[in-house]
Amino acid sequence: MTPMHRFTKSLFWPETAPFRGILAQRRSLAFFMRRRLAGVDSNMLPTRFPLAWLFAAFVLGGAGSTAYAARPMMTDDARIVDPKSAQLETWVNKYRSDVEYWALPAFNFTGNLELTLGGARTRGDTGIRTTDQTFQLKTLFNPLEPNKWAWGLVVGNTRHPAAPAGASVSDLYAYIPASFSFRDDRFVLHANLGWLREKTTRRNLATWGIGSEARLNERSWFIAETFGQEREKPLYQIGFRLWLIPDRVQIDTTYGNRFGGGSEERWFSIGLRLLSAPFLP
Secondary structure (H helix, E strand, O other), X not given: OOOXXXXXXXXXXXXXXXXXXXXXXXXXXXXXXXXXXXOOOOOOOOOOOHHHHHHHHHHOOOOOOOOOOOOXXXXXXXXXXXXXXXXXXXXXXXXXXXXXXXEEXXXXXXXXXXXXXXXXXXXXXXXXXXEEEEEEEEEEOOOOOOOOEEEEEEEEEEEOOOOOOHHHOEEEEEEEEEEEEEOOOOEEEEEEEEEEEEOOOOEEEEEEEEEEEEEOOOOEEEEEEEEEEOOOOOEEEEEEEEEEEOOOEEEEEEEEEEOOOOOOOOEEEEEEEEEOOOOOO
C-alpha cells in the first residue's frame, strides 16, 4: 500500500498539518532514495492529523474486516483492502536529524485491485516540504487463508519533489509480495522480491524484504523484519501493533536502524491505521 500528487496533497494535508516519510518497497523505496538526497533538520513533532479524525467518522461503522497487516511493517503482505472499502495509514518517523510524516490512503473499487495515492512531508528549519508523492497498484493471484499462502504483484512510481534535481527525480518499482500463514494465523511470514529503477542514475536494483507477525493476544501483535536493496547494508525494524477497535482502528510503534549503523539512520515511529466498511461504488 504506498505515496501523493498535488490533488491528494491539497485534500489530505492542509499546510498546518505537516508530514513526510519512509516507504518500503511499498514504503522503503522512498527511504532508500531520500537517505541519498539532501535531508532536512528538525526536532519538531506534528500537532494534529486532521484527516485521520474526519476519516474516523465513517471508519467506525459497519461490519468487521479481514485485513491484518500493513502498518507498521515495511515488508508488504499478500493482502489488500476489502472490496469496496478504504483504509488510511498515517505515521510519524523520528530520526536524529529530521522528522517524517506519512499519509497513505488506499481504495479497492473492483474487488482485486488496490489503489494507493499518498505521500510524505517534512518539517524542518526551512519550513514544510513535500518529499514524496506516490501512485501504486496492487493485486493478488490468490487470497490468503489460515494455514495457507498467497502472492500478488505491486507496481508503482514515487516522485521526490524536494530533491536537488526537482520534479525529474522519480523511481519506478515493482515487486512480488508473498505471505505464509501458520497456526491459524497466529504467525504470518511475509517475503518481498522486487525491482527498482532509479531515474537519476539509470540503475536497476534488486529490492527485498522478510518480515513476521506474531499474535500476542486477540488485539496485539509483535512484528520483526529486515529489508533492503542491492549494494546497501540491510535495515531492520521491530515493533508492536494494537487494535483499539478490532478491524477498524489500530495504533503501532516501532524502532529501526541499519545493521551496523549508528544513530544517523535510527528511527522511532508511531502510527495510526483506519479501515472503513464497504461504501465505494
